C-alpha cells in the first residue's frame with residue numbers, strides 16, 4: 001500500500017523519537033541546561049510507541065528511524081528495537097545516535113535487528129567536538145564507530161552539521177574519510193532552531209559546502225537507495241564511501257520529503273518546521289487503533305508542501321531538535 005500526500009509525495013518514512021533526554025548538550029540542538037524534565041506519564045511507553053509504529057506500517061510506512069534526544073539512554077531500548085524489527089511490513093529499521101554508548105551497545109543493537117546506524121559527529125578535533133557538544137568525548141564516539149562495524153553493521157552514515165567558523169574548516173577531513181575509511185558522510189545545513197544571539201553567522205549553504213569539495217575533487221553523482229532521504233549524494237571516483245548534502249534550509253528538500261515525525265510525547269508532525277502538531281495520546285490511552293490510523297492518515301494528507309524558514313527569516317517558534325528527533 002502506498003501512502004501519498006496531497007501533492008503526490010510518497011510518504012514511506014516515520015521518524016519516531018523515544019526520548020527527548022540526552023547525554024550530550026550540542027549547542028545547536030538544546031539549551032545548556034538540557035530539556036525540561038517531563039513527568040513520567042508524558043513520555044509514551046514502549047507499548048504506545050509500538051502501537052504507533054504498527055499503525056503507520058499498516059498504512060504504508062516502510063522505514064522507521066528511531067531517534068531522540070539520545071535513543072540509547074532510554075532503558076529497555078534494545079528489547080523495543082527487537083520487537084519493532086519483527087513488525088511485518090517494516091522493511092527498514094534504522095537508528096540515529098550520538099554514538100557515546102555505541103561501543104557498549106553495538107552488538108546487541110545489531111542482534112536486535114537494527115539495519116543501519118547514523119552517527120552524529122561534527123568534529124574530528126577533540127576540543128572542537130567537546131565545545132560543540134558541551135563536554136562530549138570524541139574518542140568514545142570513534143570507538144563506537146569501530147564497534148558498530150565489528151558488530152556487523154555497514155559503515156554507519158556520519159551526520160555532520162556544518163557551521164561557519166565552528167567546524168567548516170574540517171569539511172575536507174570528513175571528505176577524506178570517504179576515501180580512506182569508506183565512510184558515508186552527510187553534511188547537514190545548520191538549522192536555526194535554538195536561536196541564540198547571532199545565530200546567523202553559523203549558516204553555510206549546502207551549495208557552498210559542495211563547491212568547496214568540488215574545488216579539490218571531481219565528484220560523481222550517486223544513485224539513491226530505495227530508502228534514501230532527501231540528500232544529494234556524490235562520490236569521489238574510486239572512493240567506497242559517499243558524500244551527501246542535506247539542504248534542509250536552503251531548499252531542494254521539501255519536494256522530495258517522504259517523512260512524518262512522532263515525538264516521544266506522542267505529538268505527530270507532518271513537517272519539522274511547522275508549528276502544527278497533532279496529539280496522538282487520546283488515541284493511545286486507551287488504544288483506539290481505527291482512529292489512530294485515521295489521524296495518521298490525516299497528518300500525511302495535510303503535510304505542508306514546503307517550510308518557510310531560511311537563514312534570513314523564520315516563521316516557526318523556537319524549539320529544541322531533541323524534542324522532535326531531528
Ligand code: SAM
Nearest residue numbers: 028029068069070097098120159190191321326
Ligand atoms: N542524539 C542523536 C544524534 O545526535 O544523532 C539523535 C537525535 S538528534 C536531534 C538528530 C539529528 O539532528 C542529529 O544528526 C543532529 O546533528 C541533528 N540536529 C540537531 N539540531 C540541529 C540543528 N540545529 N541543525 C541541523 N541539524 C541538527
Ligand code: SF4
Nearest residue numbers: 022026029069098322
Ligand atoms: Fe543530544 Fe543529538 Fe541533540 Fe546533540 S544533537 S544534544 S546528541 S539529541
